Amino acid sequence: MKVLVQNTLTNRQWVAFDRAAGFSIGRDSGCEVRLDSRFVSAVHARVERADRGWEIEVLPGANPVEIDGKQLSSGQKALITGPARMRIMEFVLTLIDEERPTRQVDLSEQLNELQNLLHANVLRRLDLRAGWSPSEFSPEEAEQLNRLVDDLLLGEFRSQVFESELTPLIIRRAMRSRLGDWVFRRISGEKKEPAAWQTLGQNADMEAAVRAAVLKVASRLGLAENRPLPPNAEDIIDAGFEGAVAPVVQEMLENVRTYLAASYLKKSLYDIIFGLGPLEDLLRSPSITEIMVTTPSQIYIERNGRIVRVAQAFPSAESAISVIERIVAPLGRRIDRSRPLVDARLRDGSRVNAIIEPLAVRGPCITIRKFPVFHVSVEDLLRWGSITRPAVALLRACVLNKCNILISGGTGSGKTTLLNVLSAMIPGSERLITIEDSAELRLQQEHVVSLETKPPNVEGTGEYRIRDLVRNALRMRPDRIIVGECRGDEAVDMLQAMNTGHRGSMTTSHANSALDAISRLETMVLMGADIPLAAVRRQIAQAIHLVVHLERISTGERMVYQISEVTGLHPHTGEVELRDIMLARRFADGLRLHPTGYMPTFLPEMVDRGFLELRSWFEQVRA
Template sequence: MKLTDRVDAARRDGPLHRLDKKVPVLPSVARMTEEAWLGDEDRAAAPAPVADAQVPAPAPAPVVDPLAELKERAAQELFVRIGTRLNDASLSEEQLHSYARAELGNIVAAEQVPLSPEERTRLIAEIGADVLGFGPLEALLADVAVTEIMVNGHQQIFVERAGHLSLSDARFTSEAQLRRVIERIVAKVGRRIDESSPLVDARLADGSRVNAIIPPLAVDGSSLTIRKFAREPLTVKDLIDFGTLSAEMAQVLDACVKAKLNIIVSGGTGTGKTTLLNVLSSYIPPDERIITIEDAVELQLQQDHVIRLESRPANIEGKGEITIRDLVRNSLRMRPDRIVIGECRGGESLDMLQAMNTGHEGSISTVHSNSPRDAIARLETLVLMAGMDLPLRAIREQIASAIDVIVQITRLSDGTRRVTHVTEVQGMEGDIVTLQDAFVFDYSAGVDDTGRLRGHAVATGVRPRFADKFRDLGIPLSPSVFQANLVTRDKR
């Protein structure tokens, strides 16, 4: 009997004959080598091995899940059995998951596949995550060290840890599985994603920000980006421990918020603007009414008197859109003590500046820019996007009158996020908005052996004008926080 006939007969008569060819051979069977199937006469007739030098190294075989088809069949069967209950409002999330686990146990048992208890438990967990959760992303979402997840098609997932990107071993089995996960995420927040609306911003239940884009806009397959939020909101002590800002900076920013100065947090993408905005918002007294306005709710304010507003995209007919600008205008009629705008990226900047100039002091927002000076130019551009034909000088006067402090946060070359400037907006000189740094980041200390920057933020030695307001309001702040040491003074 030929070798191939013996292998086919053994597989046909073995424990996997019931599954036919729909399920790949289990690892325990796949490990059987050809040597184990050869008889004595076959070994004698086998050709002599070729010298290693004459045989090129084989290409590494792609990683294949031997139970992939079994998982797919079990998932489809689970959909059939509990499909009507997936949207049952009377079932809690815990009840639905418990029911699904019980049904999965029955489905896997019916397959009669020889699995160890550990393999069986893992198989049920993976199928459950695919049907009710986020599939291979579940483990990454549970990993506290992962701060961002980037899915570039179903076969490639990158993650960010400690500010550095790396390729994850996790994979989606197919584009269809990735699409199911994306649709499950956006459906939970009342959004939709399809060919007519192929991109969406959404959020997870824990507040993590999600952006998804699918074909035809994403040429190489669906793309999903998740920026995770800490389960517990970071505090100012955490940021000081991380080196994001100094204790002196924290004291000054605390006083700025309590004195109702208007603050802009400036920074690039992924620098931690929202995290810093959360920390600044924590300084707001608990007896004030706070209204937050965002595209996708991310802020985690701890006060009791907080009203959270979220914009809404247009529906499938192109109607019903509610923009950030609409919400800013509406918030002025809601008797706010503080207005916190997640990000200014359009014409709402003009409404925000007008609110700051007409009695709504203590407002806080963020803007994308690379320096305090760039933040002023960015605000000028955003105001022009409002469609008002205003002269540039009028816009600059609005900015100089409304904004008191710009806090610049930067992601440095070592992956750390640091507050590099605390800058006062002093007013106008001619046609120029004048700025004065109270704190700047000192890069002169160089880097250590691990590539981490040794520098830290230092005071410039210039006492800002808003310090007088602290004194008038009785807000305690030691004058020494603005004093520069001798080394800093010499460098300046």
């Protein structure tokens, strides 16, 4: 275990420990990882090797420790199964386990090879290419496929699947997949019938036995069928799955274990042939926010702000390209060597970017920004610590007062999520028009017109950009226009809309701060129109009322970091001026949005119209 320490007060960094052994953390000189601070106990915590990783224990009487954004109080223990980030007062410790469990890795690679070999055998015997379309199969041919796969599993592949050291891994993966599917259905409330290919070869009695086993595992993890699932259900499963599944599998009848192993390999195969391949299970995981296919054999996910590699892989580059084609074809888009990159969306609204050769040197690359399975609400943001109640009250008043709002932040900072939440505050009586490259916004109101850009066709014609749609939206009698993201010359028309009676409009922009967002907006306007800079700045100062900036902090959490009013132009330099209304400050319990003391110029108007009750707002601030 290698331990890197950073003192956030002095910014000093050093390697404190680098040995294949347990260690103690504390102020005492006898501790292997010594942290010189009066807030750190003599022996604050111990880290020891465990069966499935490393176990950390915070000793009684010690101050709490934060591990990957989760607090661990004195006397508590936690299991670390991969790289971890730990905060003890002013110290941030990065724990890296460089001793990979090689045997488990070898088995995972062997299982991937087995699945790839099964896929290749099926394609060869049916005389199909890797990137064929599932629409080419009739129900009769699908049944023929299922019989062929049964013959392969019970014949050529029997010993590898049912009688080798891979068998326990296959059964564990099968149970984890089934448990993940159970969690998804519980959280999403999905009731639609599965596609025909998803039930190929299923046996009702065996499925009932497997479902009973899944519920037993869930029960051992404290997750009950008749009680609501906690928000961190998948974290609970990850932490305790291995210990909970082993006794349940041992109790299974042999024929149920055989069916479970076979059904898992069938599912993996049919996902590739008919669905989105290894992405299917990842897309159904509620806690995964991003899926990144670096190469067909390397897939990473983001969960709880951390990026980790997963065991899933595509069998070939051709199958990965086939999946990309299945995603973009229903949207009228295409991808090939002459047009090797594409933006698209999945049916649930998740945003997809794909790039292939010759631009992607190592093979097809896919990035999916997942939509949450549930609508994120203000209460969710409050529970996650992404925003404070005073900030919510202020932003709600600004939305009702029809302030024009620019939301800024870096990639993955939560701009679209906040835009969705703010849009939900708009009265249902207003006519809204949303404009996006790939439709991601999910507005709750009834009177909504959603517009989406269109790329050029094969002849290079028929393209409609955001700028074209903004211009057209002005003729559609909107009360408000919401642009998913301003990234180019459409900023000209967006400002024109805000300045010509369409108050209350909103958009987002990539930027490192609220001030940077204004600078970027200036640049984007200059890209689209031959206008003097002074005139551009006047337009911005008149059009934008509020800039809300989001940050993704070191723990991976996203938060509203800055709320600023555009107050006008500087009398000497002519630059657009901002005044911070609320700004993130560090307190003992971490970063928190806090009022600066400045009151926005439109505050009296919001109070007079009853959108903000000043006394209760001050009480919330003081609390």
